[in-house]
Amino acid sequence: MAYIHWVHGEDMIRTENLCKVFVSGFLMRKVPALTGLSMEVRKGEVFGFLGPNGAGKTTTLKILMGLIYPSSGKAWIMGRELGDVDVKRGVGFLPEHPYFYDYLTANEFLDFYGRLFGLGRADRRSRSAELLRQVGLERSGDVQLRKFSKGMLQRIGIAQALINDPELVVLDEPMSGLDPIGRKEVRDIIIGLKDKGKTVFFSTHILPDVEVICDRVAILVKGELRATGTVAELLGGMGAKAVEMTVEGLGEAETGVLSGLAANVMVRGRQTVLFFDDLDKAGQAKRLVCRGEGEIVSLIPHSPSLEDLFLKEVRKGEGA
Amino acid sequence: MKVYAIAVNTFKEVIRDKIFYSLVFFALLILGMSVIMSALTVGERAKIIEDLSLAGISIFGIIISIFVGIGLVSKELEKKTIYTIISKPIQRYEFLLGKYLGLALVLLAYISVMTLVFLVVLLLSTGVLGVGLLPAVLLIYVELLVVTAAALLFSTFSTPTLSATYTLALYIIGHLTSDLKGLAAKAGAESAKAVLEFLYYALPNLENFNIKGKVVHDVPVGAAYMFMAAGYGAFYVCALLLLAALIFQKRNFK
Ligand SMILES: Nc1ncnc2c1ncn2[C@@H]1O[C@H](COP(=O)(O)OP(=O)(O)O)[C@@H](O)[C@H]1O
Ligand SMILES: [Mg+2]
Numbered sequence: 001m002a003y004i005h006w007v008h009g010e011d012m013i014r015t016e017n018l019c020k021v022f023v024s025g026f027l028m029r030k031v032p033a034l035t036g037l038s039m040e041v042r043k044g045e046v047f048g049f050l051g052p053n054g055a056g057k058t059t060t061l062k063i064l065m066g067l068i069y070p071s072s073g074k075a076w077i078m079g080r081e082l083g084d085v086d087v088k089r090g091v092g093f094l095p096e097h098p099y100f101y102d103y104l105t106a107n108e109f110l111d112f113y114g115r116l117f118g119l120g121r122a123d124r125r126s127r128s129a130e131l132l133r134q135v136g137l138e139r140s141g142d143v144q145l146r147k148f149s150k151g152m153l154q155r156i157g158i159a160q161a162l163i164n165d166p167e168l169v170v171l172d173e174p175m176s177g178l179d180p181i182g183r184k185e186v187r188d189i190i191i192g193l194k195d196k197g198k199t200v201f202f203s204t205h206i207l208p209d210v211e212v213i214c215d216r217v218a219i220l221v222k223g224e225l226r227a228t229g230t231v232a233e234l235l236g237g238m239g240a241k242a243v244e245m246t247v248e249g250l251g252e253a254e255t256g257v258l259s260g261l262a263a264n265v266m267v268r269g270r271q272t273v274l275f276f277d278d279l280d281k282a283g284q285a286k287r288l289v290c291r292g293e294g295e296i297v298s299l300i301p302h303s304p305s306l307e308d309l310f311l312k313e314v315r316k317g318e319g320a
Numbered sequence: 321m322k323v324y325a326i327a328v329n330t331f332k333e334v335i336r337d338k339i340f341y342s343l344v345f346f347a348l349l350i351l352g353m354s355v356i357m358s359a360l361t362v363g364e365r366a367k368i369i370e371d372l373s374l375a376g377i378s379i380f381g382i383i384i385s386i387f388v389g390i391g392l393v394s395k396e397l398e399k400k401t402i403y404t405i406i407s408k409p410i411q412r413y414e415f416l417l418g419k420y421l422g423l424a425l426v427l428l429a430y431i432s433v434m435t436l437v438f439l440v441v442l443l444l445s446t447g448v449l450g451v452g453l454l455p456a457v458l459l460i461y462v463e464l465l466v467v468t469a470a471a472l473l474f475s476t477f478s479t480p481t482l483s484a485t486y487t488l489a490l491y492i493i494g495h496l497t498s499d500l501k502g503l504a505a506k507a508g509a510e511s512a513k514a515v516l517e518f519l520y521y522a523l524p525n526l527e528n529f530n531i532k533g534k535v536v537h538d539v540p541v542g543a544a545y546m547f548m549a550a551g552y553g554a555f556y557v558c559a560l561l562l563l564a565a566l567i568f569q570k571r572n573f574k
């Protein structure tokens with residue numbers, strides 16, 4: 001389909017100081033869900049939008065999709081400001097915990113969404129068949145969605161988001177509620193989209209999925225953007241690598257000195273496990289052990305993971 | 321095309337719902353009962369069947385309008401199916417219009433089938449060909465369209481229960497508006513008078529769509545009246561839908 005609205009050089013998504021305050025309940029309590037989010041998603045990248053539950057990820061995606069209105073701030077999709085319905089010709093969206101018209105069969109369901117894009121009958125047919133195959137539901141075309149399992153619903157939901165062959169695919173927690181195989185399948189679909197030059201913007205709180213497939217990520221905590229960049233950039237900022245050293249047969253004096261160097265010490269029977277948070281100290285410790293009676297059993301370098309960064313960012317706000 | 325797609329989907333949604341069938345079943349039951357009643361009562365058999373059947377078709381139509389109408393939007397919100405619609409290249413008012421037309425289509429199917437059954441029953445049990453009753457059926461349909469638009473409007477800003485209450489109130493008051501005018505004339509306080517007069521002019525006078533008694537008793541209803549009544553209904557439908565669209569446009573979908 002030739003619905004490419006992307007203007008060369010434009011970001012696929014750009015937000016500027018986006019804020020959302022929910023007014024909730026009888027007492028009209030104000031819940032700030034998003035406080036000044038500014039970020040951009042570039043063409044062709046897989047962008048992971050990370051954050052713990054309640055961080056404001058869904059709120060952001062709902063604003064971008066025109067489901068709710070921001071309290072203040074602006075956003076653009078493919079260079080067009082929010083409110084331009086036409087730009088959605090090039091966008092696909094999978095909501096969180098999707099729920100669908102369960103009285104429709106999978107074929108009717110995809111046909112319906114195809115009509116919303118004004119696709120002709122032949123297009124709808126071929127596109128539906130192709131998508132059902134792509135998400136592994138080719139044998140369930142005539143089954144009503146009420147008979148679908150949760151994993152199948154998630155997959156038909158992804159198919160629905162791709163019916164218009166979108167340039168920009170926005171997925172809200174596409175892996176939540178799926179088993180490891182289902183998650184792998186979703187990952188493969190995302191990678192497949194990237195290979196076709198599509199841009200994928202997805203939210204998740206499941207981190208292991210992210211490192212492998214994301215070109216860039218953003219970490220959102222309590223409605224605030226804490227970090228954004230490539231995984232390598234973010235982890236580079238985490239400081240030196242950590243080292244875990246296991247030694248045996250240490251004298252008491254040596255143990256004392258080593259404990260002073262290490263960030264953390266654990267005694268396991270005859271063995272002592274030492275954690276160092278910088279390479280210099282680990283080197284010093286290694287020389288010390290070699291000069292004495294002790295023996296190094298293992299030496300394992302630990303690169304900081306996205307999970308470490310994530311936890312660090314989440315804890316920052318809690319003063320822990 | 322998009323509006324049509326939503327309308328067809330809504331049609332399927334209602335048609336595949338068990339509740340719809342039980343309502344249709346009860347409406348058919350009334351038709352059957354009218355025949356039995358007519359056999360038990362003194363009077364003109366045909367007129368009794370006509371009276372009861374038209375009333376039954378109208379009442380069950382109203383029940384469908386109200387109870388399906390209030391769910392059109394709220395179900396989509398509650399199940400969050402609306403998320404996948406609004407994220408497509410479709411205006412919110414197009415969605416709303418599609419939902420409305422979908423139910424209008426269901427009501428058209430309902431009233432056509434019921435009328436057909438009714439006319440056949442009437443013909444078989446009394447030998448009367450009731451085509452003269454069709455204008456009444458037509459205006460019943462117009463009334464259903466007005467009530468559905470009201471149900472849709474209320475459901476864009478309130479809960480299903482409240483929407484049902486409001487729509488029901490509108491239906492009842494809509495049939496009593498001439499009394500409102502009388503009350504206004506008698507009201508002591510100026511403010512009460514103003515409120516009653518406002519209601520009289522703002523609310524649709526649903527009695528305008530009620531020519532059941534006339535057609536049953538062969539009182540002629542002119543084409544001019546039919547056009548006036550249909551135009552009056554169309555005006556209210558447009559006004560109610562416009563208001564619904566304005567409110568719906570501003571909503572945040574939770
Ligand atoms: N409709 C709503 N009314 C009131 N508060 C809301 C509403 N939706 C979300 N929130 C609040 O906004 C915050 C962000 O929610 P959400 O965007 O769903 O987070 P996430 O998707 O990252 O888990 C949460 O504190 C949530 O309780
Ligand atoms: Mg969420």
